[in-house]
Amino acid sequence: MTVPTLFEDHRFIVVNKPAGLLSIPGRVSPNPVSRAGGSSGPVSSGLLTDSEPSLLEVLQARTPEAKVFVVHRIDRETSGVILFAKNEESHRLASGWFQSHAVKKEYLTLASGAPRLPAIRVNRPIEGKPSLSQVQVLEKFRGAFLARVRIATGRRHQIRIHLSEEGFPILGDPRYGGAKEFSGLVFNRVALHAEKLVLPADGKLSSLEILAPMAPDMESWVSSLRALASGGSSDAR
Template identity: 35%
Template sequence: MGLEFLSFFVEKGPLSLRDFLKCKLPLSGRGIKRVLDRGWVFLNEERIFKAGAWVFPGDKVEVLLADYGRDYEVLYKDDFLLAVSKPPFLLTNESKDSLEALLNEDGYRVRAIHRLDSETSGVTLFAKGEEVFEAFKELFKNRAIDKIYKVIAEGSVKEDLFKVDFPIEGREAITIFKVLKRAKIATYLEAKLLTGRKHQIRIHLLKKGYPVVGDKLYRKGKIEEEALRKVPRNMIHCEKISFRHPFTGEYVQIVSPLPQDFVMTLKRLF
């Protein structure tokens, strides 16, 4: 994937951010909206989403440009199940532009069993039929599916191994984290989800004081380290899912290699 990080100082103004970006970037209005929506614009080191924000002489505007495709990798398939590695910036389902829709266009005839956030990459399971869908939903409900994620968090996490037991929207949520590597400004971790709540990893790491690198929803304020501003998305990857197959009885372990942007971020930060 291509990635470019541009930095500008405002010389004349005041101007709307939209007009400033139109002058500086070879992008259409739709393209400018996309970089803003994806959180790829910073004003004085703080992420900004509003095209109508004002910029003044002396302000610093930074823009991240990245090229993400819709290519997926089939990791596992049998008569009941399809597992693919979801690329970042692709919805799992409930959209004509989702991974589920793309798979059905390619002739797989499947239904998403669970969901990864748009920016999260990695193992995603799809059922070939309603009976399969219901059987796997029951496995998830009974916590009979193991889910291992790789994640990069801001800051140097002190504990080598720790559990976060903190409810999300009034429901039990438990994550076990293990530190894999530390740097001054970031920590590389493995996360095992014992529950499956929305944004669970991001909320639990934020609760500990270590927001996920690239998080745009919960991470607020200035991001002083340029290396962290160069990260195009939240650094969460569903690396491994394992379970006892409800139809064959076999133990299945499905692994998704780290995607290119994740590997690039690891090299940059560690």
């Protein structure tokens, strides 16, 4: 499986995760990997794996002599940038960044609806925890739009929940009201891509911005929606 590396040094490895790949092994895994904290046994995400290895297992197989540490996760159906640590010290450092919301995170998404405003600020708790999403409309289509979403927090399914609650469910996300088919297009996964991570300066390095190019399926959907909006047709399915 090809997993492009976006950045790597002696502390971290940042990759562009393909959609459909679990970030870490599920509850049952054919190739258990130790937890980042050092205890044995498979890391649990609450999901059952299939025969596909998780992203953590793919990266661990590249460097069997050194342990790879989980810092954060993105959903299985989400593509894009994700950070892992290469040693315990770096794992503690990066985990602290995420816990203190020092890491800036931006996503691209395709959602249904027609927002009246070019920007939407959603500050609504999820499971009782403060959750903030800032949505910037980049392009409008016929009944749908492309948006960039900046999240200050990282609750599970945060963007999917917030957009759905605003009346703009993400395409390909039936769990939160998103259509699997739209204007003749088939969305076989949640149309969500983790585009950017910005790591803070830490005394050793200045802040670092890492970008993940939009996934090919997302690019195809955008092109098709653009063509439909201009009166053309699309054969993307």
